Amino acid sequence: MNKVEIKHLTKIFGRKVNQALKMIENQQSKKEILAKTGATVGVYDASFEVKEGEIFVIMGLSGSGKSTLIRLLNRLIEPTKGQIYIDGQDIAKLDHEGLREVRRHKINMVFQNFGLFPHRTILENVEYGLEIKGVDKATRVQKAEQALDNAGLLDFKNQLPNQLSGGMQQRVGLARALANDPEILLMDEAFSALDPLIRREMQDELLDLQAKVKKTIIFITHDLNEALRIGDRIALMKDGQIMQIGTGEEILTNPANEFVREFVEDVDRSKVLTAQNIMVPAITTNIELDGPNVALTRMRREEISMLLAVDRNRNLKGIITADLALKARKENLPLSAVVETEVPTINKDMLVTDIFNIIYDAKTPLVVTENNRVLGVVIRGSVIEALAETNEGQETPVTESEEVVHG
Known part of the structure; x- marks a missing residue:
């Protein structure tokens, strides 16, 4: 279910907006448009959907339009044209009172600078959003303490912001946003001021x-590794336009x-690619x-010298080696009587960097399964190739223990 839906959202700063739009349509660059019209292209023709409960990352270099885009979503910046749907309601058309209600109840924002009140305690800072909404004291204390507890900060509730580290202050800012129980959380470079x-x-x-x-979280960053680490999907921007939207793996x-x-x-591809990306077909019986x-x-x-043993539904039953098959033929036994059931399995979503620690000592390839159904196998050579980012066309040696159960 889509929580947010953006359609053809555009923001042009300055005058001669129509001329600037025509120049964009003619594939002219952001610099050319600025030079000829004095107008700056903030965002052009952005369209995407954000699912409920998803962390959707918008990323790009400085000047790419990502911070402008996130401010368009709650109309801190007014769009030139386009639609911004939240739960099916176009907030681009709301009057000031309607927009105020959306900001109070549906959207909250966490900025790069923590924005904490220096003379208020941590608890009072987290209460603030509830206070301006007119929530009674007892209720807002209860909600603020719950938000601090979720962030692991309840023990610090009576301290002042300058008594906390930068990371802890940012956690207070996050707790303050969540205390209002927003449905959508906008995070603009929220962690970029912190040390690594x-x-x-x-x-x-x-x-x-x-x-x-x-929550539904829209997160802005310029750091690709951060985007890959936290994003369910990523939108990559350049010069105000979205270049690609997809999972980290897809991009x-x-x-x-x-x-x-x-x-x-x-x-570092090993921290993004998964078993599903590097597995090869399994040869089965x-x-x-x-x-x-x-x-x-x-x-x-x-x-x-080895096959994966499966049933009619490709459910994994184990491994049949050449020696076991010869034994079954000699003793007139079915294969099910000699199958070796101990076989290392991994999930299709396991990261390559984690697979390496398992496959290093494995005597056989790792079987990739989903609900016990065989999807493929991962061999040591594929893992090494992913870790080394081997160029296409180069071959990685395969050890004898890998020359089994795959084609």
């Missing part, structure tokens, strides 16, 4: 908090154009139908 270690901790805390509160593996390709080329001779013939034809 605290920034990573805040990313972890946001993900942990999101698992509890399940890394199928960049939409040269700009996107260059933008993502230095990212159906132990409900096949006998030892069929299994041995398949091994000989594929030049391998």
Whole structure:
């Protein structure tokens, strides 16, 4: 279900808006438009949807339009044209009173600078949004304390902001936004002022908090690694236009154009790519139908020494080695009687960086399963290639233990 839907949203700053729009349509650059019209293209023809409970990241370099875009969503900046739907209501058409209600009850924003009142306690800071909404004292204290507890800050409620670290102050800002119980949380470069270690901790805390509160979050960043780490989907912007929208995996593996390709080329792919991206087809034997001779013939034809044993529904049952198949033929046994059930399995969403720690000591490839159904196998060579970002066309040696169960 879509919580937010943006259609053809555009913002041109300055005069000669119509002339600027025509120049954009004619593929003229942002610099050319500024030089000829004096108008600045903030955002042009942005369209996307954000699902309920999703972390949707908008990212780009300085001047790409990402901060303008997020301010258009709650009309801190007025759009030149386009629609902004929240729960099906176009807030671009709301009057001041209607917009005030949306900001009070549906949307809250967390900025890069924490914006805490220095002479108010942490609890009083978190209460503030509820106070201006006219919520009674007892209720707002209860809600503020709950928000602080969720953020792990309840013990600090009576301290002043300057008694807390930068990371803790940012957590207070996040708690203050969540105390109002908004349906949508806008976060504009919320962690960029923090040093790298605290920034990573805040990313972890946001993900942990999101698992509890399940808000719809639109997060602005210029940091690709941050976007890949926290975003369910990412919109990549350049010169006010959206270049590509997709999951981190989709953007890394199928960049939409040269700009996107260059933008993502230095990212650590092992922290984004998953088993699903690097697995290869599994060669199997159906132990409900096949006998030892069929299994041995398949091994000989594929030049391998092991098959995955599955049932009619491709549910994993184990492994059949050449020795086990020979034993079954010699003793006139079905394959099900000799199957080796101990086989290492992984989820299709496991990151390559985590797979490496498992496959390093594994004697066989790792079987990728979903609800026990075989999807494919991951071999050591594929993991090493992903980790090393081997160029296309280069070959990575495969050890003997990998020359099994895959084609």
